[in-house]
Amino acid sequence: MTLQQLNYVIAIADAGSFNRAAAKLYIAQPTLTSAIKDLEQELKLSLFHRSARGAVLTPEGHDFLPYARSVISQFQNLQDVYGKEGKRKQKFSVSTQHYSFAVKAFVELTRAYDVSEYTFAIRETRTKQVIDDVASSQSDIGVLFLSDFNRKVILKLFSDNGLTFTHLIDCNAYVYLWKEHPLAKQQSISFEDLLPYPCLSFEQGDDSNFFLSEEILATNDYPRIIKCSDRATVLNLMVGLNGYTLCSGIICEELNGGDYIAIPYAPSPDNPNSVMEIGYITRKSAVTGSVGKRYVSELEHYLGIREEESYAYSNQ
Numbered sequence: 001m002t003l004q005q006l007n008y009v010i011a012i013a014d015a016g017s018f019n020r021a022a023a024k025l026y027i028a029q030p031t032l033t034s035a036i037k038d039l040e041q042e043l044k045l046s047l048f049h050r051s052a053r054g055a056v057l058t059p060e061g062h063d064f065l066p067y068a069r070s071v072i073s074q075f076q077n078l079q080d081v082y083g084k085e086g087k088r089k090q091k092f093s094v095s096t097q098h099y100s101f102a103v104k105a106f107v108e109l110t111r112a113y114d115v116s117e118y119t120f121a122i123r124e125t126r127t128k129q130v131i132d133d134v135a136s137s138q139s140d141i142g143v144l145f146l147s148d149f150n151r152k153v154i155l156k157l158f159s160d161n162g163l164t165f166t167h168l169i170d171c172n173a174y175v176y177l178w179k180e181h182p183l184a185k186q187q188s189i190s191f192e193d194l195l196p197y198p199c200l201s202f203e204q205g206d207d208s209n210f211f212l213s214e215e216i217l218a219t220n221d222y223p224r225i226i227k228c229s230d231r232a233t234v235l236n237l238m239v240g241l242n243g244y245t246l247c248s249g250i251i252c253e254e255l256n257g258g259d260y261i262a263i264p265y266a267p268s269p270d271n272p273n274s275v276m277e278i279g280y281i282t283r284k285s286a287v288t289g290s291v292g293k294r295y296v297s298e299l300e301h302y303l304g305i306r307e308e309e310s311y312a313y314s315n316q
Contacts (some may be wrong), residue, residue: 003075005039008032009047015066017054025150066136066161068285081164093121095133096143096229097214097241100204100252101277105298107255112294118207124231126204126214128157134281135161140292142281143299145248147274149218153211158281164315165231167279169303173216174249174262188264191271195223200234200243203227215246216274235260248276278303 008025012032013019022029040047047061056227057065092109106122113120121134133139146154146165154279158165160186175189176303183189183197199222210218228234237243237257267273280296282288288296 001039001042003072005035006072008035009022009039009061009065009068010038010072011020011062012048012179013057013061016056018050020054027062048104050092057303065134068173069136081143085097090117090289090291091119091121092289092295093123093133093139094141094143095123095125095130095139097127097130097145098124098144098234099248099250100231100255101250101302102143102299103255104252105295105302108298108302109291109295113291117307118291126202128204131157131161131281133164134163134283137283137286140286140288140306141295142283143215143278144281146277148215148218149213149274151277153209155304163281163283167277168299169250169278170275171248171250171278172273173246173265175244175265176238176247176249176251176260176262177244178242179259179261181242181244183244183263184261187265188266191217192268192270193266194244198224198226198237198241198243200226200228200237200245202234203229216276217246217271220271231256248278250278268279 008021011021011025012018014174015024018032018036019029022032025032036047043064045060045064046058047064047309048055049058094102094106103122103124110120121139123129123139125133127144130139130142130144134142142163144154155165157163175183175194177184181197183193186193186257199215203211226237226241234243234245238245238260246265247262249264251260251262265273280299282292
């Protein structure tokens with residue numbers, strides 16, 4: 001097994017075709033096919049299903065790909081730090097569910113470092129993508145939440161992908177809406193109060209499993225629900241449609257603006273509240289560097305967490 005073969009696997013998986021991958025790699029298609037065939041023989045498994053329409057990963061290929069991405073990512077990091085050019089430019093990236101506090105912590109992190117010495121990246125993305133990014137070394141840290149509803153399923157995903165979850169804070173759910181919303185003056189808001197208004201939910205793509213939702217009460221039958229892909233759109237629809245979303249209540253006005261408020265969600269027997277356990281994931285085999293530790297420190301600072309309040313567990 002060689003780094004070149006791993007690069008070839010990644011290129012085919014991304015392109016969806018041996019021909020397209022060969023063109024992007026500037027190699028002959030038979031050369032690519034031969035390299036993958038040699039790798040499959042060495043591993044004694046099939047990585048791709050081939051057809052006239054292209055190439056798709058087999059189940060074994062799906063399992064293999066994150067490891068290939070991780071190895072290539074770590075090799076690229078080595079080159080960046082110790083390569084012939086001697087750039088010694090370190091990389092750090094975060095993937096997160098749609099949390100403004102995670103972005104705020106990232107802003108403070110980048111202010112503390114010389115950007116000429118580091119390459120920083122942050123991705124606000126879907127739940128499954130957060131997990132995949134960290135598992136494949138695309139990101140060093142992933143920020144997301146657990147609840148009694150999704151815990152078993154999400155922890156299984158962590159275990160399957162070799163990830164450790166570190167607890168940061170527990171919080172009850174809040175209703176997040178525009179400050180001029182008809183319900184904005186209430187001390188608390190029940191599910192029944194919300195029925196006339198559209199619920200705004202972050203879409204999860206093909207992984208539309210209820211357990212991957214970023215909001216509590218994901219299994220409820222909402223009369224009106226609108227799926228969105230980014231935080232800016234959610235904020236616009238709050239104003240334009242009097243929409244709302246259910247969230248942690250930890251809002252960064254500096255980033256979201258002061259036109260939005262979070263009001264406690266009032267539970268009922270049919271629609272109970274659910275404690276959101278917010279934390280971050282890392283790879284079990286990875287050592288958190290100084291930049292990662294600084295980012296976690298910025299998260300803890302913004303969330304008002306004392307050092308002894310955070311704890312980690314791999315799976316339960």
